[in-house]
Amino acid sequence: MVSLNSRIGIIGAGTSGVYLAILLIDQGFQVTLFEKSPQPRTDGCGILIVQAGMKALHQGNPEISQKIINSGDPVKLFEFRNLRGGVINSEPITYEENELPGMLVHRKAILEALLDELPPDCIRFNAELVSIAQTEHSAIAHFKDGSHWEGDLLIGADGIVSQVRQFIVPDVELFYLGDIVWRGIVEDHSFCLEGNFFVYVRGRGIYANFFHISGGRTHWGFFIEKDRADFEVGKLQPNVTIPPQELAKLPDDARNLIQSTHLENIVCRFSYDIDPLPKIYDGRVILIGDAAHAKSPTRARGMTSGWEDGLSLSQHLRESANIAEALENFQTERLPIVHEYQRTSRQISQRIGRR
Numbered sequence: 001m002v003s004l005n006s007r008i009g010i011i012g013a014g015t016s017g018v019y020l021a022i023l024l025i026d027q028g029f030q031v032t033l034f035e036k037s038p039q040p041r042t043d044g045c046g047i048l049i050v051q052a053g054m055k056a057l058h059q060g061n062p063e064i065s066q067k068i069i070n071s072g073d074p075v076k077l078f079e080f081r082n083l084r085g086g087v088i089n090s091e092p093i094t095y096e097e098n099e100l101p102g103m104l105v106h107r108k109a110i111l112e113a114l115l116d117e118l119p120p121d122c123i124r125f126n127a128e129l130v131s132i133a134q135t136e137h138s139a140i141a142h143f144k145d146g147s148h149w150e151g152d153l154l155i156g157a158d159g160i161v162s163q164v165r166q167f168i169v170p171d172v173e174l175f176y177l178g179d180i181v182w183r184g185i186v187e188d189h190s191f192c193l194e195g196n197f198f199v200y201v202r203g204r205g206i207y208a209n210f211f212h213i214s215g216g217r218t219h220w221g222f223f224i225e226k227d228r229a230d231f232e233v234g235k236l237q238p239n240v241t242i243p244p245q246e247l248a249k250l251p252d253d254a255r256n257l258i259q260s261t262h263l264e265n266i267v268c269r270f271s272y273d274i275d276p277l278p279k280i281y282d283g284r285v286i287l288i289g290d291a292a293h294a295k296s297p298t299r300a301r302g303m304t305s306g307w308e309d310g311l312s313l314s315q316h317l318r319e320s321a322n323i324a325e326a327l328e329n330f331q332t333e334r335l336p337i338v339h340e341y342q343r344t345s346r347q348i349s350q351r352i353g354r355r
């Protein structure tokens with residue numbers, strides 16, 4: 001096993017970084033988590049956690065998966081509809097006794113369930129990583145406020161626009177998937193009921209989904225195909241409201257629900273992924289989660305794959321003789337899996353209409 005005296009730094013307190021920190025602290029490592037925001041980033045909308053994601057959480061910490069089950073809806077029905085509202089296909093989902101369900105949950109509830117399990121003194125907020133150096137014996141992280149951290153292993157869980165990735169594979173460009181997506185959360189007691197996930201399949205340049213996330217709330221996502229203007233290239237968020245002529249392509253009930261959402265509960269962004277990376281570590285610095293393999297949301301594998309990374313890396317650190325062996329074993333195991341997620345998620349995006 002890698003020495004428990006090893007000091008491990010994790011950059012990014014999103015769902016991937018926090019879960020890995022919990023697992024490593026449970027194993028006895030000295031972990032510091034660095035987050036650039038002044039407080040936990042509990043913003044965001046609804047998330048579909050597929051069964052593999054619930055399994056990855058349950059294997060590492062059953063309390064977290066139970067909290068998530070308590071705060072969301074198990075998926076009961078996937079329904080695919082056309083733009084007139086007609087049902088194309090309806091798939092009821094049933095579970096064996098003791099089988100972990102796929103879950104529909106608010107991102108805030110997920111992050112809170114994770115943060116509840118983390119000793120608060122291991123997170124440093126307002127800690128924005130700006131550069132990395134390493135020697136044969138240590139990795140050094142430099143922060144915007146002039147401070148630095150030095151330790152045995154540095155893990156980049158800093159999301160799609162990763163600063164840590166720049167150190168391992170420089171100049172990775174974000175790949176535009178051809179859509180703008182608006183997502184929102186709205187009170188709803190009649191349109192999309194408990195456990196329901198509706199997809200309005202892509203047509204006439206739009207696509208939408210709706211799912212209930214408990215507490216009488218529905219999450220919606222509305223996608224339009226759109227080229228970016230030159231000034232928008234490289235930006236994560238466009239500064240536009242939903243064009244009414246695009247929203248008018250949805251049936252009345254679906255459109256009305258979106259229109260009844262308070263503006264402060266709507267977020268908007270361009271859809272990006274990244275190409276599969278040739279490697280995810282260099283010396284004592286390694287990537288997990290979106291930093292390593294941001295993907296199109298079509299297969300809903302984003303959060304799940306970050307937790308699978310955490311479970312795998314913590315196991316390799318437990319089972320390997322030293323850090324170098326653990327990182328090599330982690331990369332050998334995970335790279336083919338995450339490449340397949342990235343490739344197939346993008347293929348589905350492109351097949352159903354995104355460029």
Ligand SMILES: Cc1cc2nc3c(=O)[nH]c(=O)nc-3n(C[C@H](O)[C@H](O)[C@H](O)COP(=O)(O)OP(=O)(O)OC[C@H]3O[C@@H](n4cnc5c(N)ncnc54)[C@H](O)[C@@H]3O)c2cc1C
Nearest residue numbers: 012014015016036047048128129158159289290297302303
């Ligand atoms: C439209 C859309 C829908 C999605 N739907 C789903 C879904 O239904 N199911 C699903 O499983 N996944 C979904 N995803 C994907 C999922 O949200 C991500 O895969 C997941 O949140 C990634 O988690 P992460 O912790 O790796 O990265 P992030 O959540 O991005 O966290 C990175 C953290 O690092 C911090 N950070 C960044 N840079 C620095 C720095 N330099 N220094 C310090 N801190 C830094 C950030 O502030 C942030 O807190 C969706 C994504 C999108 C865009």
